[in-house]
Amino acid sequence: MPRRWLLVPLLLLAVLAAAVLWLNLRGEAAIAAGSAPAAGTPGQVARGEYLVRIGNCATCHSVRGGVPWAGGRGIATPFGTVYAGNLTPDDHTGLGRWSADHFWRAMHHGRSFDGRLLYPAFPYPDFSRITREDSDAIYFFLRTLPAVRQPNTPHALDFPYGTQAALAVWRALFFRPGAFEPEPARGAAWNRGAYLVRGLGHCAACHGGRNAFGATPEAGLSLAGGLIPMRNWYAPALNSPGQAGVADWETAHIVALLRDGISPRGTALGPMADVVYRSLQYLRDDDLQAIALFLKSLPQQRDAASSRKPPDPAHRAAGAKLYDAHCADCHGANGQGARSAAGVLIAPALAGNRVVTMEPPANLVRVIVHGGFAPATRGNPRPFGMPPFALALSDAQIAALAGFLRTSWGHDAGAVLPQEVARWRGGAGD
CATH class of the missing domain: 1.10.760.10 (Cytochrome c-like domain)
Known part of the structure; x- marks a missing residue:
């Protein structure tokens, strides 16, 4: 075989590598040299404290019996275990050297302080839709936490899932940095609900289901239900009256379920009970109303008739x-x-x-x-x-x-x- 033909597969590999690199860097601005940690105003810090409640951030970034926000909790996936990082402002093991630009890059682009690609167990495909203003507020709140020196636990992922190359390919296939696009015809309350559900609330991370590669369909916009990997709970479809659709519910009953975990139409159990306990019960009434309005508006799809035989x-x-x-x-x-x-x-x-x-x-x-x-x-x-x-x-x-x-x-x-x-x-x- 002529030697020049050996260049063809090498050229194809180079083109593929360049494409993967471009797909992982698109839309990402370089962080300015000298970008340094900063403090926010009291209003920004208070806003950030509220927003981390909506995102239920402390649940993953705290381990039972450990220091809150210092990380260490293992998130089991079909590909191995990912360990949540230390979000306290410690210079060596936490976010102490991070600027607001670094934090925004993590939330919007899924990259760590040093540019490494983050694993989507951290739901940046959803967080990518939050505004820069909200990202900064969360960052300023985290800067007020007591610094805790606690080294991050290395991930325990099967080969090749623990490699940056595999993650780069995954992102090229399934991740696009997003932005929330309001629908003017829907009104402010509906858009607020859509923003919370599709962004910081990251509801699709459970209720969207996942494909064989661990990606949520429709760029994280699907709410059609799916099994929660490694937990064996099923996150029911939010667009199905036979599962968790609420199109025919009174708004007050939806709000009660989200805020109290119980309503005349249902009770929160399993992982959803934990979300209510740690997050939703602390939301303002206007945000709960907005979420309810958005969920009520979802087009409902009927489930297929059961193919199961009756018990003998x-x-x-x-x-x-x-x-x-x-x-x-x-x-x-x-x-x-x-x-x-x-x-x-x-x-x-x-x-x-x-x-x-x-x-x-x-x-x-x-x-x-x-x-x-x-x-x-x-x-x-x-x-x-x-x-x-x-x-x-x-x-x-x-x-x-x-x-x-x-x-x-x-x-x-x-x-x-x-x-x-x-x-x-x-x-x-x-």
Whole structure:
């Protein structure tokens, strides 16, 4: 083979490398030499403190029993574990040497202080849509935290996912620096809700689902639901009336669910309960109203009819006996739920409950296995909880019970298999 033909694949590789490099640098301005840390005004700091509540930042950047904001929490992914960084203003292990420009580059472009590409477990594909003003406010708040010298834990990612080259290819395929584009015809409140949901709230990180490469579809704009990797909870579709769509809800009921974790139409459980507890209950009423307005406006898509077969009579009868023995005292003989004499919800109705009929039935299995616990909030300071049945019931029994629930009181959702219970019961609990 003539030597010149060997240059062809090398030339193609060089062109590909140049394309990947360009795709990772597009729209990114260089940080000015001498860009230094700065302090904000009291108003900017207060705004930043509120914004980090919306973003629920402390949850990932704090480890249980550790110093808040000092990082160290492991975020499990299908590709390995990513460890959240130290956000305190320590010069050596935190953000002490970062300027507002460095912080903006991380939020908008997904690059660290030294230019390294960040992993999208840090949801910069969503944060890329926030304004520079909000990014600066968050930065100024973080500058006020006590500096904590705590080295960052190295990521534990499988090869080749832990390499910058692999991440560069991923970004070239799935990431574009974004900006929120308001829709003037929708009004200020709707646009505020869209900005919070699609940007700092990063709702699509869970409710958008992820493809085989860990990317959210439609550049993070999809809210069509998906399994949360490594946690075995299903984040239901926000555009489906059979899952978590709220188009037909009263605005007050949506606000109550977001703020209190409980409303006449539903209860926040699992990872969503944690979001309410740590983030949403602290939002201003106008922002909660704006989010509710945006969620109500989402075009609703009907779920496909269930293809599951009903449980066979023997398994359904076994499920009915388990329900009578373990569930009926609280949830009622006919799945109607129960309230105290004062009207406080004790046990939600199971008849007509979307958690029961949702496909996949992962959340139903997890509630039976791990229990159901609403968050403690100002609007619901002493919530009732459901005990876990992980040790009391086998996989086969849980499958029988779930199948009974999904085919009772007008439900037609089909059976659950024991192997599905075995799959969904594991993973991070809440």
